[in-house]
Amino acid sequence: MLRVLMFLIPLALTIYAFIDCLNTPEDEAKHLPKIAWVFIILLFWIVGPIAWLAAGKQRTPPQGGRTPSEWHRNHRTQYVAPDDNPEFLASLREDNKKDEALLKDWEADLRRREEELRRREDEQGSKD
Numbered sequence: 001m002l003r004v005l006m007f008l009i010p011l012a013l014t015i016y017a018f019i020d021c022l023n024t025p026e027d028e029a030k031h032l033p034k035i036a037w038v039f040i041i042l043l044f045w046i047v048g049p050i051a052w053l054a055a056g057k058q059r060t061p062p063q064g065g066r067t068p069s070e071w072h073r074n075h076r077t078q079y080v081a082p083d084d085n086p087e088f089l090a091s092l093r094e095d096n097k098k099d100e101a102l103l104k105d106w107e108a109d110l111r112r113r114e115e116e117l118r119r120r121e122d123e124q125g126s127k128d
Contacts (some may be wrong), residue, residue, distance in 0.1 A: 010046045017041050017049030028058045
């Protein structure tokens with residue numbers, strides 16, 4: 001049992017450090033590029049993960065006693081509801097203008113074709 005633990009604990013530490021390194025943004029990796037840290041973690045089985053956890057990542061104290069997840073920290077202020085997003089509303093107005101212009105062109109083409117048909121019918125009616 002002890003032999004298994006001596007193998008599983010470093011393996012779990014390596015897996016944890018590897019996943020943590022992969023999920024860390026490039027600008028938060030300290031001292032070395034992130035790819036170098038990945039190789040150190042995988043090649044130096046026990047020392048690599050400990051080095052990553054001790055010195056490889058910028059660790060900031062949680063604000064307000066909470067630790068926001070990576071996704072929330074990066075995306076909280078970037079996404080806005082569509083009805084509050086001025087860029088989205090402007091794109092809808094632009095699409096609406098394009099659709100209205102296309103509809104007007106179709107209506108004008110339809111009127112032109114109807115007039116041509118009436119002229120043809122009038123010409124055929126006067127010939128007969």
